[in-house]
Amino acid sequence: MPPRRDHPWLMRTYAGHSTAEDSNALYRRNLAKGQTGLSVAFDLPTQTGYDPDHPLARGEVGRVGVPVAHLGDMRRLFDGIPLARSNTSMTINATAMWLLALYQTAAEEQGADPAALRGTTQNDIVKEYLSRGTHVFPPGPSLRLTTDLIAHAVHHLPRFNPVNICGYHLQEAGATPVQEIAYAMVNAIAVLDAVRASGEVPADRLGEVVGRFSFFVNAGVRFVEEMCKMRAFARVWDRITRERYGVADPRQRRFRYGVQVNSLGLTEAQPENNVQRIVLEMLGVTLSKDARARAVQLPAWNEALGLPRPWDQQWSLRVQQVLAEESDLLEHEDLFAGSRVVEEVTGAMAADALAEIDRVLGMGGALAAVESGYLKSELVAAHARRRARIEAGDERVVGVNCHTATEPSPLTAGQKAATLTVDPGAEARVIEELDRWRGGRDGAAARVALAGLRRTAEGDGNLMPVSLACARAGVTTGEWAGALREVFGEYRAPTGVGGAPVPSPVAAPGPALTALVGLRRDVAATARELGAGRLRLLVGKPGLDGHSNGAEQIALRARDAGFEVIYQGIRLTPEQIATAALAEDVHCVGLSILSGSHARLVPEVLRRLRADGAGEIPVVVGGIIPAADAAALRAGGVAAVFTAKDFGITDIIGRVLDEIRAAHRLDPPEVPS
Numbered sequence: 111m112p113p114r115r116d117h118p119w120l121m122r123t124y125a126g127h128s129t130a131e132d133s134n135a136l137y138r139r140n141l142a143k144g145q146t147g148l149s150v151a152f153d154l155p156t157q158t159g160y161d162p163d164h165p166l167a168r169g170e171v172g173r174v175g176v177p178v179a180h181l182g183d184m185r186r187l188f189d190g191i192p193l194a195r196s197n198t199s200m201t202i203n204a205t206a207m208w209l210l211a212l213y214q215t216a217a218e219e220q221g222a223d224p225a226a227l228r229g230t231t232q233n234d235i236v237k238e239y240l241s242r243g244t245h246v247f248p249p250g251p252s253l254r255l256t257t258d259l260i261a262h263a264v265h266h267l268p269r270f271n272p273v274n275i276c277g278y279h280l281q282e283a284g285a286t287p288v289q290e291i292a293y294a295m296v297n298a299i300a301v302l303d304a305v306r307a308s309g310e311v312p313a314d315r316l317g318e319v320v321g322r323f324s325f326f327v328n329a330g331v332r333f334v335e336e337m338c339k340m341r342a343f344a345r346v347w348d349r350i351t352r353e354r355y356g357v358a359d360p361r362q363r364r365f366r367y368g369v370q371v372n373s374l375g376l377t378e379a380q381p382e383n384n385v386q387r388i389v390l391e392m393l394g395v396t397l398s399k400d401a402r403a404r405a406v407q408l409p410a411w412n413e414a415l416g417l418p419r420p421w422d423q424q425w426s427l428r429v430q431q432v433l434a435e436e437s438d439l440l441e442h443e444d445l446f447a448g449s450r451v452v453e454e455v456t457g458a459m460a461a462d463a464l465a466e467i468d469r470v471l472g473m474g475g476a477l478a479a480v481e482s483g484y485l486k487s488e489l490v491a492a493h494a495r496r497r498a499r500i501e502a503g504d505e506r507v508v509g510v511n512c513h514t515a516t517e518p519s520p521l522t523a524g525q526k527a528a529t530l531t532v533d534p535g536a537e538a539r540v541i542e543e544l545d546r547w548r549g550g551r552d553g554a555a556a557r558v559a560l561a562g563l564r565r566t567a568e569g570d571g572n573l574m575p576v577s578l579a580c581a582r583a584g585v586t587t588g589e590w591a592g593a594l595r596e597v598f599g600e601y602r603a604p605t606g607v608g609g610a611p612v613p614s615p616v617a618a619p620g621p622a623l624t625a626l627v628g629l630r631r632d633v634a635a636t637a638r639e640l641g642a643g644r645l646r647l648l649v650g651k652p653g654l655d656g657h658s659n660g661a662e663q664i665a666l667r668a669r670d671a672g673f674e675v676i677y678q679g680i681r682l683t684p685e686q687i688a689t690a691a692l693a694e695d696v697h698c699v700g701l702s703i704l705s706g707s708h709a710r711l712v713p714e715v716l717r718r719l720r721a722d723g724a725g726e727i728p729v730v731v732g733g734i735i736p737a738a739d740a741a742a743l744r745a746g747g748v749a750a751v752f753t754a755k756d757f758g759i760t761d762i763i764g765r766v767l768d769e770i771r772a773a774h775r776l777d778p779p780e781v782p783s
Contacts, residue, residue, distance in 0.1 A: 114441070118430075118434035118440060119396065120147040120368070120406070121144070121145055121147065121405075121407075121430045121431065122145065122149040122199060123149060123408075123427055124149045124370065125150075125423060126151035126152065126176035127153075127173070127174075127176060127532055128172040128176070129176070129177065129536055129540055130176055130177070130178065130183045130184075132172075133187055134186060134187055134189050134191070137188075138190060140423065143424055144427065146197070147405060148191075148196060148198045148229075149199040149201065149407050150175070150187075150198065150200045150202075151176065151201060152176055152177075152178060152200070152201065152209070153170060153172050153173055153174055153176060153177045154167075154174060154705055155167035155171060155177060155588075156175065156176070156209070156587055157175070157204065157244040158205075158244050158246055158591075158654050158656075159204060159205050159208075159246050159588060159591025159595070160588050160591070161544060161586050161588030161589070162177050162179055162537065162541050162544055163545075164588055165683065166653070166654055166683065167654070168707075168710055168714075169707035169709070169710025170653050170707050172537060172540060174417075174706065178212065178587065179540075179544050179547070180212070180547050180584060180585070180586045181212055181215055182543075182547050183543075184213060184215070184216040185216050187216075188216060192222075193213070193216065194217065194222035194227070196229070198213070199230045199232075200230065201232050202231060202233070203232050203233060203234055203242075203244055204235060204238060204246040204247065205591060206231045206233040206256075207259045207574055208580075208587060208590045208591070209231065210231050210272075210574075212581045214227065214578065215578060224266055225269065227267055228269045228270060229270055229271070230270070230272075231259065231272060232274040233259055233274065234256075234273060234274060234326075236300060236476050237275075237280060238656070239480045239601075240279075240280065240489060241279035241280055242656050242657070243655075243657065243680045244654075245601055246591060246601070247599065247600065247601055248598060248601040249477045249481060249601070250477070251594070251597075251598035252601075254573070256273065256301055256304070257305045257308050258572045258573045258574050259273075260273055260305055260319060260322075261308065261572060262574035262575075264322070271323075271324045273301060273323055274324045274326045274368070275297050275324075275326070277291070277293070277326065277343075278326050280489065281330065282372075282373065282659065283489045283490075284489045284492040284494070284496060285492060287335055287342075287459060288462040289488065290327070291339065291342055291343055291463035292463045293476075293485060294327070294343075295346055295347070295467050296467055296470045296475060296479070299354070299467075299475065299476065300475050302320070302354075303475070305319055316355060316357070317355075317357045317358070317359055317362045318362070320355060321361065323366070324366045325343070325347075325366065327340070327343065327367050327369050328370065328371070329370075329371045329394045330371075330375060330391060331372065331375055331390055331391055333390055333394045334451070334455065335455065336394035336395070338452055338459055340395060340398070340401035340403075341398070341452070341456040342457075342459040343367070344365035345460045346460050346464060347363065348360075350467075351363045366404055368403055368407070369395045369405070369406050369407070370408070370409065371391035371409065373409045373414075375387055376409060376411075376414040377754065377755075378755040379755045380508070380514075381412055381521065381522060384412070384413075384414070388409065388411065388429065389429055392406060392430065393433075396439065397439065397445055397446075399443060399445070400447065410425065411521070412522075412529055414734065414754045415734070415736070417531070417532065417706065418529065470484075490662050490663075493659060493662070494663060498622070501759065502622045534709075551583070551584030552584065556585050556589070559580040559582075560585060560593050562576045562580075563576045563580055567593070567597040567598065568597055577590065622760065625760050625764075629672075630671050631779075633671050633673060636779065639776055640697070640774060640776075644674040645673050645770065646694055646695065646696040646697050647673045647674070647696060647697065647698050647700060648699045648700065649664055649668070649677040650682055650687040650700065650715075651679070651680045651681070651701070652683065652684050652687055652701060652703065652707075652712075652714075653681075653705060654705065655680070655702075655704050656680050656681070658679070658680050658702070660702055660704070661700075661702035661732075664702070665677045667760060667763050671760070673763075676690065676696060684717075684718050687715055687718075688719050688724070689722075697773075698727065698728050698749075698766055699728070699729045700730050700731075701715060701731045701732070702732050702733055704733045704734050708739060708743065709739055709742070709743075712729070712731055712743055712748060713746055716746065728749040728769040728772070729748055729749060730748065730750040730751070730765075730766055731751050732753070732756075733752075733753070735753050750765055750769055752765075
């Protein structure tokens with residue numbers, strides 16, 4: 111008799127692009143290939159509460175996800191996909207309530223009972239202030255939206271997980287495993303405390319809320335450390351929910367998590383190595399039955415190059431399927447139970463995480479530590495230390511700082527075909543459809559619904575019922591968020607750069623420190639030659655891209671090299687960047703864009719600078735930029751383009767200095783004899 115096999119985890123692919131119709135076709139293909147859950151990626155305007163025709167949405171529509179501006183888009187997104195039988199994860203935070211309102215309404219139109227809906231809204235706003243940058247409202251009102259959605263789900267969507275506390279992006283922003291555990295947990299505590307204080311959920315049902323919490327974590331390539339991290343997560347969560355919230359039922363205290371394996375460690379250099387990295391990272395969250403993920407989504411091998419194609423996503427899905435279907439993994443109990451090494455590493459990690467949790471709670475909790483800048487500064491500093499280890503060769507990355515000799519990869523032969531290119535015309539089509547939607551709806555009903563939303567926001571009622579009313583009345587994403595902006599205001603989170611450590615972690619004797627010392631000398635010499643006290647570098651992030659990790663590390667290293675750095679954070683218009691460049695009299699403008707909108711936004715910054723008479727200021731650009739796009743940017747006037755393969759930050763700052771000297775026709779700096 112064959113051994114009994116456990117059920118495999120949910121297999122998902124994080125997907126969505128261009129339009130609702132294009133994304134629907136992609137979802138249906140993936141489901142036909144054996145994917146067992148949907149994971150919806152929304153574009154940046156949708157995530158940050160803007161309609162596709164808003165000025166800040168220029169170049170961002172459909173780039174990193176699907177645009178959903180109203181109920182019609184949600185209908186088309188899931189056309190032919192029965193939502194009553196689906197398990198849908200929606201990676202959405204600031205506008206989570208709105209997207210769930212659209213989803214629930216679309217499901218009801220299909221004839222689904224809301225009580226049957228299964229899935230997850232991420233609905234984790236705290237990590238947006240720290241790592242991902244798609245926050246909209248200040249922390250207090252944002253937490254109200256989170257708790258209102260949770261209360262609605264408890265009472266009306268009993269099978270839906272209303273919150274997914276996200277440690278994943280914390281690690282992407284530089285968190286160590288201990289920091290990922292600690293900061294995810296203080297985040298969860300902030301949400302649970304708010305739910306308990308709201309009175310919207312009876313005290314005797316708080317265990318149901320705890321049981322509906324899920325987590326979204328990161329799995330890096332350090333296999334033993336990552337597996338033990340998952341065990342430590344479970345141990346800490348069990349203790350917090352038992353001791354702080356009095357949850358007696360061990361089933362409600364179970365640590366339930368889904369995972370996306372590490373995208374931070376994917377490389378543009380020798381990208382074929384990303385396949386084995388992804389496999390090893392997946393094993394860290396599947397081999398141990400006692401700490402196995404409930405859902406797994408894997409990135410594609412070429413995500414450091416650009417947007418993956420359907421075939422690349424199929425490859426990632428097949429990696430999971432081979433492990434689940436062909437191996438004997440699901441036939442056995444936990445393979446690591448009783449391991450002395452695993453127990454020691456897990457125990458130490460849990461103890462360190464609990465100590466950091468106590469430290470943050472002593473500051474007043476997660477929201478206070480966000481507003482003070484403590485959490486962001488800690489992440490920026492941890493990321494800086496990691497980058498310094500890589501540059502020094504202490505942390506080895508195959509193909510990047512060791513084993514760099516390589517044959518040409520057939521996977522990237524014909525670079526333009528190696529990734530998916532979003533049709534630039536898709537944005538115009540989305541805007542045309544939005545105009546038709548507004549013209550065809552009952553405008554009076556939409557205005558009445560928005561007025562009800564504002565009134566409720568000004569009071570203390572639950573915002574989910576009025577959001578559902580807005581969805582049914584044809585209100586758009588930008589209108590819903592705009593009404594709440596009027597009441598709550600908008601928030602700019604601390605950048606973390608000002609509170610990060612000085613000097614740079616590049617402090618150990620060796621080639622990295624020698625290079626930095628030489629760069630400091632050249633920066634100071636250039637400032638003297640130009641008659642400036644210090645060289646000034648403006649680091650700008652145009653558009654809606656909130657991935658600020660690279661910009662923060664550039665700002666830190668430039669500051670340590672002797673530059674005065676002007677960094678105002680994320681979500682700036684080209685006009686704001688050009689205006690700041692003039693006002694601060696900068697010597698160089700550095701733009702960071704990872705969303706794919708560089709082809710639209712960078713030329714606009716250049717145009718604005720030239721129109722303001724500052725066209726001589728060199729502009730450099732960094733991000734996920736295909737070779738053909740990089741050539742076009744340089745032809746259009748960009749001084750230098752940096753991509754993921756340019757991992758040496760000191761070298762990047764050195765090249766920035768070279769462009770400043772070239773712009774002022776200075777000879778190369780003298781090298782001391």
